[in-house]
Amino acid sequence: MENKTCLVTGGAGFIGCAISSRLADRFDRVVAVDNLHPQIHPRAERPVALDPRVEFMVRDVTNPDHWSEILNFIQPHVVVHLAAETGTGQSLTEATRHASVNVVGTTLMLDALSQYQIFPEAILLTSSRAVYGEGAWRRRDGEGTIYPGQRTRAQLERGEWDFPGLQPMPFTAGVTEPRPTSVYGATKLAQEYVLGAWCLSFNVKPIILRLQNVYGPGQSLINPYTGIVSLFCRLAREGKSIPVYEDGAIVRDFVFIDDVAAAIDRALAHSSHLPLGRIPYDVGSGEPVTIAEVADWISKRYGASSPHVNGAFRYGDVRHAACTIERTVKDLGWAPAWSLYRGLEALVEWIEVQLQPK
Template identity: 60%
Template structure:
């Protein structure tokens, strides 16, 4: 995204703490465009914002900073809440403290705010919200909700009901930002991203990036393990498409108050994604394990029609194309 930002804005400044869970070293990432000024700092530290905003008056803030591990958030709830919620409030306080209100703040949120989302009854055709799958239900191997089918997630019609600590903190982040922004005259743009993957994704983070994990397993000649029954559905959206959506959100006409869903426009089973990756590496066929993870939803995909209308954006890459781009990039990385 940074080359696009450099083309649209006179100055681009990034603040990042270069957390070791994501970055193998504290050095400037080689993929960061040369024209981007990097400030190493923690978004939860008010001193970091004071130092930055003493010399920067942003026109647009693109807020990407977050802890994102769904499973990890269950065991490290304080860390996720501190970064995702308090980190956002520190940004907002800093902007007011330094009289540096931007024209717009673009927030990368998550489909995790929806939880299981809405399902439609086979008998009545009515929508309902089944809520979180309990430990007892998962232990019985009851993966779906009997007598119902899922529907696409849309901010215009789907009520948020997060089933993970991570999702709850992202919804709180959205609410804090929008309440603050509308009070002080800043335009908030919230993008709810589906499962983002692609070149540049951290290969050392054990809590996110299922497709990069699948690639590493298949590349090593291993069979990819599939949780539940392998029929979990996800909306895998390539980072190239997400970057274009974020860029569009920085300059598009005021989009109103409804969050915008960003996805690939198609839903795929985990098994299908694993099969594509296994075929690329000529690895053994994936296998179903029956394991499950607390906080995971059964199915998730986005209705992207609002993004097309408001941002003039549409996804360009299919899963097949994206898997090839991801695997090619992984193959080019140095061992270790």
């Protein structure tokens, strides 16, 4: 792209830093904005991992005055909207915080763009697999599919992890109905709908990527609500037995950070050819794995005590979360390049470097 500018919200975060060099290669000017929240950033300073070609502003998407400052500084041709609160469990007790950032932060951005009469060519939103909730489950007797919804408190307390007579199905955007079971998931789905309505009204192309569980080098090591993979690594590194929730058979689709960065890059590269509609793209490995399997590999890698199933659970969490990626591969010309265990090894090596005495 020539003479093109890109604005990245939440640009100092895990994904923002990972995509910064690709964006700097693709656009003539890239500006990242981030509020450097202390839950993620131990020091309120520009991250070292952010490409030096990217301009950086400390601003908050929930502050309307900051949006005026941002849009006086850059008039973007493309917006990559990463800014979000992401803790599934945390969102149950800090719902206002999640709604403020994820929903109101998005509406403030759109209001500011309207006020300044800036209508980008595209806005790319990183959404979440959490919008699906438990998704669709197939009846084991072959009599169709149903949406079982959120597991109840009583069900979880009885240790009834699955839905009797049902078999989980992978998520597929445009096929699987989004029915979030967490406050976080509900705010991300609201983000999708708000963005889609605004974009299609002003002829701006909405690109929505529903990310599975992202992991890899660069992930926060201080955020208590960060991904479980880095948490497992920290525990095993200390020789501790990794606690595995429920019965260990929780299923997730872990996608490596470099594959996510590549998916965002390909989506931007193909933006002019993508349909104007709002059908999202699923971004994952396409390979479901149980939490117990991941914990076992990490424990063995560190020579730590074997994981232990503790029967604990989180309200609003889902039992099975994995996706199909065929449409994403076809439309974006993208495919995941990292296997899970290659990615885990890269994460372990990065953590060792980060935790070495300075």
